[in-house]
Amino acid sequence: MDYSNLRRQIIFMKKSFFDQGYLDEQFNQLEELQDESSPNFVEEVVALFLKDSPRLLINIEQAIEKYPQDFYRLDSLVHQLKGSASSIGAVRMKNECSVLKAHGNDKNLEGCRRSLQKMKREHATLKQKLESYFQLLRQVGPRNSAVNSRK
Amino acid sequence: MAADATVFPYGLRVLVVDDDPTWLKILEKMLRKCSYEVTTCGLARVALEILRERKSKFDIVISDVNMPDMDGFKLLEHIGLEMDLPVIMMSIDGETSRVMKGVQHGACDYLLKPVRMKELRNIWQHVYRKRMHEVKEIEGHDSCDDLQILRYGFEGFDEKGIFITADSDTTRKRKDLDKDHADQDSSDGATAKKARVVWSVDLHQKFVNAVNQIGFDIGPKKILDLMNVPGITRENVASHLQKYRLYLGRLQKQNEERILGAARQDFSNKGTSENLNLRSSFQDQPSNVSSGYPHASQKIQGQSSMLDSQLEDTKCTVPLPASDKSRNSVNDVADSQNVADASPLSGVLSFKGLPVNQDNNPSETMIMECQTWNGGVPSKQFMQYPKHNHARCDLLGDYACLPKPDLEHPAAPGNFFTPPPLISMSCSMELDARNFSDVKPALLDCIKSLSPALTCTVDSVSVQLSDSVVTSTSSDRKFSTVEGLPYFDQTNSQGPLFRSQEPSTTCGLDLASLPEDLPSYPLQGVPFENIGLSSIDLFHYNDTMLLAGLQSNWYDDQEFISETTDYPLMDGCLFA
Numbered sequence: 001m002d003y004s005n006l007r008r009q010i011i012f013m014k015k016s017f018f019d020q021g022y023l024d025e026q027f028n029q030l031e032e033l034q035d036e037s038s039p040n041f042v043e044e045v046v047a048l049f050l051k052d053s054p055r056l057l058i059n060i061e062q063a064i065e066k067y068p069q070d071f072y073r074l075d076s077l078v079h080q081l082k083g084s085a086s087s088i089g090a091v092r093m094k095n096e097c098s099v100l101k102a103h104g105n106d107k108n109l110e111g112c113r114r115s116l117q118k119m120k121r122e123h124a125t126l127k128q129k130l131e132s133y134f135q136l137l138r139q140v141g142p143r144n145s146a147v148n149s150r151k
Numbered sequence: 152m153a154a155d156a157t158v159f160p161y162g163l164r165v166l167v168v169d170d171d172p173t174w175l176k177i178l179e180k181m182l183r184k185c186s187y188e189v190t191t192c193g194l195a196r197v198a199l200e201i202l203r204e205r206k207s208k209f210d211i212v213i214s215d216v217n218m219p220d221m222d223g224f225k226l227l228e229h230i231g232l233e234m235d236l237p238v239i240m241m242s243i244d245g246e247t248s249r250v251m252k253g254v255q256h257g258a259c260d261y262l263l264k265p266v267r268m269k270e271l272r273n274i275w276q277h278v279y280r281k282r283m284h285e286v287k288e289i290e291g292h293d294s295c296d297d298l299q300i301l302r303y304g305f306e307g308f309d310e311k312g313i314f315i316t317a318d319s320d321t322t323r324k325r326k327d328l329d330k331d332h333a334d335q336d337s338s339d340g341a342t343a344k345k346a347r348v349v350w351s352v353d354l355h356q357k358f359v360n361a362v363n364q365i366g367f368d369i370g371p372k373k374i375l376d377l378m379n380v381p382g383i384t385r386e387n388v389a390s391h392l393q394k395y396r397l398y399l400g401r402l403q404k405q406n407e408e409r410i411l412g413a414a415r416q417d418f419s420n421k422g423t424s425e426n427l428n429l430r431s432s433f434q435d436q437p438s439n440v441s442s443g444y445p446h447a448s449q450k451i452q453g454q455s456s457m458l459d460s461q462l463e464d465t466k467c468t469v470p471l472p473a474s475d476k477s478r479n480s481v482n483d484v485a486d487s488q489n490v491a492d493a494s495p496l497s498g499v500l501s502f503k504g505l506p507v508n509q510d511n512n513p514s515e516t517m518i519m520e521c522q523t524w525n526g527g528v529p530s531k532q533f534m535q536y537p538k539h540n541h542a543r544c545d546l547l548g549d550y551a552c553l554p555k556p557d558l559e560h561p562a563a564p565g566n567f568f569t570p571p572p573l574i575s576m577s578c579s580m581e582l583d584a585r586n587f588s589d590v591k592p593a594l595l596d597c598i599k600s601l602s603p604a605l606t607c608t609v610d611s612v613s614v615q616l617s618d619s620v621v622t623s624t625s626s627d628r629k630f631s632t633v634e635g636l637p638y639f640d641q642t643n644s645q646g647p648l649f650r651s652q653e654p655s656t657t658c659g660l661d662l663a664s665l666p667e668d669l670p671s672y673p674l675q676g677v678p679f680e681n682i683g684l685s686s687i688d689l690f691h692y693n694d695t696m697l698l699a700g701l702q703s704n705w706y707d708d709q710e711f712i713s714e715t716t717d718y719p720l721m722d723g724c725l726f727a
Contacts, residue, residue: 026265033180033268041180049173079217080171083243086265087173 006140013133022126026089043134049088050127056081057120060100064112074104074112081119092122160275161186168198168214168226169241174264178213181268187275195221199229206234210278213262213271216242216249224256231257237277241266354380358391 017023027042034041060081063074082097096119103111165187169175175191182189190209192198195218202209212230216223227238240253243264253261259277262270361377371389378388 029265029267030177033177033184035184038180045173045176048176052172076217079244080219083215083217083264084171084173086243087171087177089265 003140006136010133010136010140013129013136017129017133022090022092022129024089024091026086028089030088043137046088046130046134049084049090050130053081053084053093053123056084057116057123060116060119064109064116068109071104071107075101078104090122090126093119093126096122160278163187163275163278164190164208164210165274166190166192166198166201166209166212168192168195168212168218170194170215170218170220174215178266178271181266181271184268185272187271194218195223195226198226199233202230202234202236206236209234209236211237211239211274213239213241213274216240216244216253224252227253227256227258237281239274239277354378354383355391358388358395362392362395 030042030045059077063077067073078097078100082094085093100112100115103115165182167178170193179189179191214223214226230236230238237259239260239262240258241262241264245263250261357378357380361374364377365373371392372385375385375388
């Protein structure tokens with residue numbers, strides 16, 4: 001296997017995440033936390049996020065559809081999602097949360113809906129990108145974890 | 152202590168509470184990397200159970216603010232009350248109001264998400280601080296040994312110098328004790344921070360006993376003798392006495408405050424702006440005093456409630472007595488500052504622009520007119536003062552002028568800035584307010600400038616105890632905490648409260664020559680010469696004291712509302 005090629009791919013991919021604004025500094029922080037005692041830390045954390053966030057998205061959708069007047073509840077749920085997105089540095093999602101919150105504050109239900117749809121798309125995109133990324137990483141193996149933890 | 156003191160803070164036992172599993176995992180990893188012992192929990196209620204069950208098994212708790220099953224602030228309160236552990240709040244929301252709320256509920260810190268490891272590395276300071284506090288409380292006078300132990304324990308630990316500093320202060324203090332003891336007119340007061348004396352419950356009790364026996368007006372030397380405690384100096388006693396008086400005054404004030412509650416509200420809003428006004432008026436004021444004090448005309452109503460948890464009452468504004476409007480320099484301010492505003496810290500002035508502060512010129516004295524805050528009583532109170540203080544207020548050294556702590560003057564106690572109508576205070580600028588990062592510079596300045604005056608409570612009984620244990624004889628407020636600040640000990644974030652107990656006795660304020668017709672002396676033309684306040688080194692409230700005061704006040708009272716943002720300033724002011 002051409003590790004150097006793979007490594008280049010990985011590097012390039014990661015760079016694109018940052019350049020295109022999908023991820024921010026927090027992601028680097030996670031990589032710094034990765035060490036011998038938890039060699040797959042970043043992947044685990046991301047997996048956790050990707051697993052938990054759909055629930056939050058559903059909650060938000062439910063709040064909009066079932067409790068359209070309860071903007072307080074909506075705000076609280078969006079806040080949760082925002083916090084979660086910040087954990088891995090999912091900046092696009094985080095920003096979209098702010099937009100959604102703003103709509104909620106304006107009691108703009110339609111705006112909330114649109115924002116939520118956008119959020120779902122962002123989430124799906126991010127999920128796909130990150131999963132590809134980690135797949136690549138797995139291919140190069142732990143030996144190349146230097147790629148990840150390099151600061 | 153659970154964590155090994157010799158390798159503190161390694162092994163610090165942390166409980167992390169967060170409903171977000173991702174964050175929980177990240178935080179756990181971060182804390183583990185700091186060599187802490189981590190327990191995670193996704194629910195607030197579960198966290199409480201864990202804590203209740205194993206209270207002694209944790210050193211600190213970190214919790215998110217927004218949790219589904221319980222409000223983070225509520226959890227915070229519970230923990231503070233039941234387990235008395237330091238709690239750090241976290242949130243992605245860094246809005247001031249939220250942070251303030253955290254502080255009000257007793258959080259010792261508030262971190263913003265995404266939390267960085269470097270922030271977590273330092274959380275041990277909250278634990279340490281709390282322990283220091285407790286050690287002091289329990290051991291009081293003899294705590295230096297324990298502190299030594301703690302210190303040595305930390306020696307290998309070079310994270311922050313603060314602890315080392317604190318310890319070395321203590322050590323230095325011990326060494327200097329003998330030297331100081333003999334030094335009555337010690338110029339120490341004028342020097343920068345001195346090592347602090349820890350006023351343990353025990354020590355304070357002796358102090359109070361002595362004071363009760365002989366009264367405030369005898370002076371610290373006699374109190375010291377009566378106390379018969381080796382190792383403390385007259386300066387220590389003097390400064391403690393001052394605080395005590397202030398404290399009592401504050402308590403008094405508190406009572407009055409409650410009555411004036413509503414009125415106060417109105418004023419409090421004005422307070423802040425008034426401060427600013429004051430400042431400018433100060434600056435604009437032509438120096439009436441020979442020394443060139445620009446603000447002489449400020450009338451300062453001293454209220455001792457600095458320590459009071461009712462910080463909200465204190466505004467760092469010049470408490471201009473309603474009665475005395477003749478002070479025009481700050482008339483505008485005064486008016487708004489109406490006495491009705493029973494702000495304890497009436498005396499706290501935001502001398503932001505006071506040249507006094509800037510100049511650090513001991514000879515510059517700020518003449519302040521102290522008036523009690525009491526709504527409605529000010530002028531009267533004020534009138535009384537001149538009689539008293541004259542010739543008595545040797546601010547620092549001798550509290551002869553201070554009345555007994557019986558709060559005979561309803562408004563007086565706690566008059567920080569007692570009416571010696573013109574308290575010329577040469578703000579001893581040793582106090583370096585810049586250390587107070589939390590306190591606005593103005594306050595610090597204020598404090599500094601006021602400090603001399605503060606101690607010179609002409610007839611005020613209240614020596615505000617900022618950080619000493621005050622056993623209130625006249626009030627029902629009992630002191631249980633040693634470190635004196637009952638108010639303080641509640642929060643974890645109290646800094647080394649006693650750190651700065653410098654013998655502020657060097658306040659060379661000699662009010663002996665205060666003119667007698669002071670009643671309304673707005674500082675107008677009080678000839679400095681008359682006042683004879685020369686070397687004012689009044690209290691140097693150490694920065695930490697200030698901070699501590701501030702903090703403790705915050706936590707102490709739930710009534711504390713958002714307006715408190717101004718309060719810290721005031722607090723600092725007094726304790727400058």
